[in-house]
Amino acid sequence: MNPPPPQQQPERRPPPELSDDVLAEIFSRIPPDDPAILVRVSAVCKPWRRLISGRIFLSRYHALHRAPPILGFFCEEKALTGPFSSFVRTTSFRPIIPDRGGGGDGWLIPCDSRHGRAFFITQPPLQLLVLDPITGMERPLCAPQLWANNIKWSAAVLCAVDGCGHHDCHGRAFRVALVGTDVAGGATHAAVYSSETYAWSDPTSIDHHPNARVQARRPSVLVGNARLYFLCDNNTSIVEFDMATMTLSVIPSPPPLAGPGHEDVCGALPVTAEGGGLGFAAILKQSRTLHQWSKEEATNQWKHLEHVRDLEQLLPYTVGMYGHDPFSRTSNLLIGFADGVIVVRTHDGVFTVELGSSRPPKKVSRRSAIVAAFPYLSFCTPDATIQSQTLAKQESSMYPWRNIDWTLLYPWTNIQWSAAVLCAVEGCGHGHLDCHGGDPFRVALVGTDAAGTTHAALYSSQTAAWSGPASIDHHPDAFVQARRPSVLVGNALYFLCDNTTSIVEFDMATMTLSVIPSPPLPEDVYGALLMTAEGGGLGFAAVLERSNLHLWSKPKEEWEHLQDVRDLKTLLPQGSISMMNNLLIGFADGGVRVVVVRTYHGPFIVELGSTGPARVALRRSGINAVFPYTSFCTPDQKQGTMREEALNPDHLALLRVLFIARALQLLPGHLPLIGGEHLQQPLRLLQGGAQPGNLQLLGGLQRGHHLPHLLPRPRRQVAEGAAGRLVVGVLDEGVALALVGGRVEGGEAEGADGADELAGVAELGLGGVEADVADVDDAAAAAVHVGHGGG
Amino acid sequence: MATGSGAAAAAADAEEKESGSRMITLTSNEGKAFVVTEASARQSATIRSMVDDGGCVDKGFPLPNVDSKTLARVIQYCDEHGNKEAHTVDERAALAKFDKDFIAELDADKAFLYDVTMAANYLHIQGLFALTTQCIADTIKGKTPEEIRTAFGIEYDLTAQDEEEIKEEDTHA
Numbered sequence: 001m002n003p004p005p006p007q008q009q010p011e012r013r014p015p016p017e018l019s020d021d022v023l024a025e026i027f028s029r030i031p032p033d034d035p036a037i038l039v040r041v042s043a044v045c046k047p048w049r050r051l052i053s054g055r056i057f058l059s060r061y062h063a064l065h066r067a068p069p070i071l072g073f074f075c076e077e078k079a080l081t082g083p084f085s086s087f088v089r090t091t092s093f094r095p096i097i098p099d100r101g102g103g104g105d106g107w108l109i110p111c112d113s114r115h116g117r118a119f120f121i122t123q124p125p126l127q128l129l130v131l132d133p134i135t136g137m138e139r140p141l142c143a144p145q146l147w148a149n150n151i152k153w154s155a156a157v158l159c160a161v162d163g164c165g166h167h168d169c170h171g172r173a174f175r176v177a178l179v180g181t182d183v184a185g186g187a188t189h190a191a192v193y194s195s196e197t198y199a200w201s202d203p204t205s206i207d208h209h210p211n212a213r214v215q216a217r218r219p220s221v222l223v224g225n226a227r228l229y230f231l232c233d234n235n236t237s238i239v240e241f242d243m244a245t246m247t248l249s250v251i252p253s254p255p256p257l258a259g260p261g262h263e264d265v266c267g268a269l270p271v272t273a274e275g276g277g278l279g280f281a282a283i284l285k286q287s288r289t290l291h292q293w294s295k296e297e298a299t300n301q302w303k304h305l306e307h308v309r310d311l312e313q314l315l316p317y318t319v320g321m322y323g324h325d326p327f328s329r330t331s332n333l334l335i336g337f338a339d340g341v342i343v344v345r346t347h348d349g350v351f352t353v354e355l356g357s358s359r360p361p362k363k364v365s366r367r368s369a370i371v372a373a374f375p376y377l378s379f380c381t382p383d384a385t386i387q388s389q390t391l392a393k394q395e396s397s398m399y400p401w402r403n404i405d406w407t408l409l410y411p412w413t414n415i416q417w418s419a420a421v422l423c424a425v426e427g428c429g430h431g432h433l434d435c436h437g438g439d440p441f442r443v444a445l446v447g448t449d450a451a452g453t454t455h456a457a458l459y460s461s462q463t464a465a466w467s468g469p470a471s472i473d474h475h476p477d478a479f480v481q482a483r484r485p486s487v488l489v490g491n492a493l494y495f496l497c498d499n500t501t502s503i504v505e506f507d508m509a510t511m512t513l514s515v516i517p518s519p520p521l522p523e524d525v526y527g528a529l530l531m532t533a534e535g536g537g538l539g540f541a542a543v544l545e546r547s548n549l550h551l552w553s554k555p556k557e558e559w560e561h562l563q564d565v566r567d568l569k570t571l572l573p574q575g576s577i578s579m580m581n582n583l584l585i586g587f588a589d590g591g592v593r594v595v596v597v598r599t600y601h602g603p604f605i606v607e608l609g610s611t612g613p614a615r616v617a618l619r620r621s622g623i624n625a626v627f628p629y630t631s632f633c634t635p636d637q638k639q640g641t642m643r644e645e646a647l648n649p650d651h652l653a654l655l656r657v658l659f660i661a662r663a664l665q666l667l668p669g670h671l672p673l674i675g676g677e678h679l680q681q682p683l684r685l686l687q688g689g690a691q692p693g694n695l696q697l698l699g700g701l702q703r704g705h706h707l708p709h710l711l712p713r714p715r716r717q718v719a720e721g722a723a724g725r726l727v728v729g730v731l732d733e734g735v736a737l738a739l740v741g742g743r744v745e746g747g748e749a750e751g752a753d754g755a756d757e758l759a760g761v762a763e764l765g766l767g768g769v770e771a772d773v774a775d776v777d778d779a780a781a782a783a784v785h786v787g788h789g790g791g
Numbered sequence: 792m793a794t795g796s797g798a799a800a801a802a803a804d805a806e807e808k809e810s811g812s813r814m815i816t817l818t819s820n821e822g823k824a825f826v827v828t829e830a831s832a833r834q835s836a837t838i839r840s841m842v843d844d845g846g847c848v849d850k851g852f853p854l855p856n857v858d859s860k861t862l863a864r865v866i867q868y869c870d871e872h873g874n875k876e877a878h879t880v881d882e883r884a885a886l887a888k889f890d891k892d893f894i895a896e897l898d899a900d901k902a903f904l905y906d907v908t909m910a911a912n913y914l915h916i917q918g919l920f921a922l923t924t925q926c927i928a929d930t931i932k933g934k935t936p937e938e939i940r941t942a943f944g945i946e947y948d949l950t951a952q953d954e955e956e957i958k959e960e961d962t963h964a
Contacts, residue, residue, distance in 0.1 A: 029928035043936040600951040
């Protein structure tokens with residue numbers, strides 16, 4: 001009949017344009033196990049970006065590739081200081097992980113990973129955290145207090161959405177099952193947490209079953225939607241937890257392991273059998289072979305599978321290297337499984353072995369101390385990360401301070417919080433400039449719940465307890481903006497409300513909340529921010545008329561508009577003013593009062609009372625709140641290789657960069673120059689021999705052998721001058737880092753331990769000239785402009 | 792049996808039917824007629840459904856979206872896959888080798904490869920479409936965004952904001 005109808009075809013020009021249909025087909029053929037490719041493709045142009053982040057493409061992509069790939073493993077490693085966690089990458093994927101992964105008390109240790117999420121646990125005191133490693137969303141869970149510290153828990157985290165394909169359930173409802181045996185009493189307990197009710201179910205228990213000691217923090221098997229299986233310590237039995245009926249029961253392991261005269265094993269693990277039922281894998285010590293079983297639903301019997309693999313042949317090191325030290329019954333070489341793959345620990349590292357295939361094992365890590373591996377399977381398409389930014393705004397990702405008792409928060413989980421942390425020492429010297437370490441502090445939380453009630457509570461580190469809460473019910477204007485800077489005036493904290501027309505005042509002395517109006521503002525406000533006025537009272541800043549920065553102060557009851565209106569257009573690079581309506585993202589008063597303005601080129605620092613151009617703080621435009629960290633940061637005395645008098649205004653300029661980076665949580669907390677007890681040297685050092693810096697750029701410094709082998713050819717740049725030495729580099733996460741020090745002995749900045757993590761090249765010029773920490777590597781580009789210090 | 796594309800082009804106006812197999816005429820957007828066997832034409836789901844619907848086979852099918860050069864190449868693929876058997880291992884190996892050579896040749900001329908891809912999509916020739924899109928996907932895999940833009944003649948249109956987003960994605964992907 002008729003020929004196919006002509007399509008809308010743009011004019012032909014070489015190379016021809018491809019239709020969305022064709023492009024979608026091309027993109028869907030890009031393998032999911034290297035997420036970086038799709039990110040690169042989405043960076044080509046807007047239409048491509050839209051296509052890749054669109055629902056239609058994604059469902060096509062998920063349908064074509066069916067099972068999500070293994071992006072890596074969350075691992076528990078043993079160290080002398082205790083267990084710590086790590087992520088072993090098998091693709092280019094890098095998870096967003098909490099900055100509390102390594103060693104010591106209260107560190108998060110992985111406990112499970114399933115349906116795109118990971119679950120961490122600390123013990124003791126018990127803290128639980130659900131993490132979406134793609135979006136970075138964290139959900140701390142409150143552990144029921146009654147559960148004593150001497151229970152060793154295993155856990156399972158799973159999507160709670162019926163009929164979900166688990167390809168893309170970021171941000172959706174989840175459940176967490178905890179199963180653990182009381183070390184003292186021997187009873188095994190289990191309970192389920194629901195993200196929808198924010199509550200734990202009533203626990204269920206089996207009392208003193210002789211075999212039912214559940215192994216702690218080991219992989220579990222999910223069969224169907226509700227049945228979980230956890231292996232017991234002696235490998236002879238398995239605890240079944242049915243979440244639908246909330247019942248615990250104990251079933252025996254396959255015959256060679258259970259029963260009288262059982263064989264010794266040096267590795268056992270329940271796995272998912274082909275078809276989704278319960279399976280079991282074990283390494284029999286005698287024959288050094290890897291065996292598999294599946295549980296027959298009909299007969300309730302274990303069936304031995306024929307595919308036996310010779311471990312000696314498969315992984316010669318496993319056996320050979322241990323030599324005279326044969327595995328004890330408790331050592332376990334099987335540390336994880338996923339999707340037809342089992343993870344085997346050897347002296348030579350960690351390998352994945354495909355079950356039911358004869359392919360050689362694949363080495364995924366050289367680290368031999370890994371004792372549990374939870375595979376992280378997910379599609380990581382650019383879409384997920386775009387969504388994450390919205391989601392992260394919706395769902396508060398609170399970072400619970402360690403050592404703080406969060407129990408007060410428990411009924412309040414629905415609230416978007418703002419907070420303030422402050423020194424609690426009366427008449428603290430140096431005006432809170434040097435109150436590090438053991439000095440007591442207070443934390444104030446203020447937030448509005450969905451019903452419109454605003455709550456406030458105060459934590460004191462001295463009593464380790466919360467006071468309050470205070471509340472204002474249903475005040476129409478009192479929706480406190482979540483996670484935005486607050487202002488402390490006297491004993492009162494001020495938080496801006498969502499509509500910017502009112503301000504919540506929290507008087508910490510009387511524990512009362514009240515609402516005061518903002519200065520009269522026109523309808524179109526492009527940014528509003530609370531600040532301290534000159535002299536210490538409450539101040540207010542707003543951007544009106546698209547780019548004019550207006551300031552107010554509130555000496556008494558009334559707001560006073562200040563004459564000094566400044567046009568941001570004249571202060572910021574042309575065209576950089578963001579079209580967002582929250583241009584003002586932070587404020588600091590550290591001698592010089594500065595407002596932080598959000599632009600397309602990243603946050604800029606505008607100095608109030610100066611007419612100089614604004615300085616860029618960081619080249620990241622997604623930042624929507626800045627909490628400046630002001631402190632004097634001086635070299636650590638203990639390291640002894642630095643001369644303190646070397647600090648000068650240029651150093652200060654760099655320190656500001658550091659403060660912001662730190663406040664934005666871009667820097668890991670353990671860097672020695674900026675944190676904790678190391679900040680002991682007060683102001684006088686800075687005031688001492690400060691001279692205009694004449695630092696010059698030196699060549700790159702190679703110290704490859706000190707750096708983790710994962711990092712690409714590490715280099716850093718050192719600037720040296722009469723005044724001292726600066727080191728600037730880029731961390732693996734794309735973080736610009738500057739270390740400041742006096743002259744360093746031995747030609748290398750040995751004093752700065754943190755510098756070992758530096759990678760990449762940075763260019764740095766100083767002495768009043770704006771300088772770039774230039775593009776370092778395309779995955780982790782970060783740039784810092786260092787303005788001249790004095791202002 | 793197989794009507795090579797060259798031969799088809801030479802016999803531009805040929806309408807006669809060979810004994811034993813119906814011939815179908817496809818006309819490019821430049822008005823050039825290509826005579827192919829029905830088996831060859833049936834590689835295209837678009838044409839197959841029209842033939843099965845009892846369309847006017849005699850009048851031929853004008854293809855307003857496909858130019859002569861592209862159509863000739865598409866027909867080369869269809870002839871190979873439509874007219875040859877693929878029952879034995881050897882036959883399948885021969886076809887696989889044909890595909891490999893076919894795509895290698897196309898790959899050398901990207902603009903032409905995209906033309907053929909668009910035509911394969913338009914004509915719903917599943918095998919050819921899979922072959923060309925896989926080839927393009929493989930090319931994309933190892934390229935930076937800038938290289939991809941060059942290869943596809945795409946203008947740079949991302950704002951600084953977009954770039955930032957992408958960088959953030961990239962840091963953990």
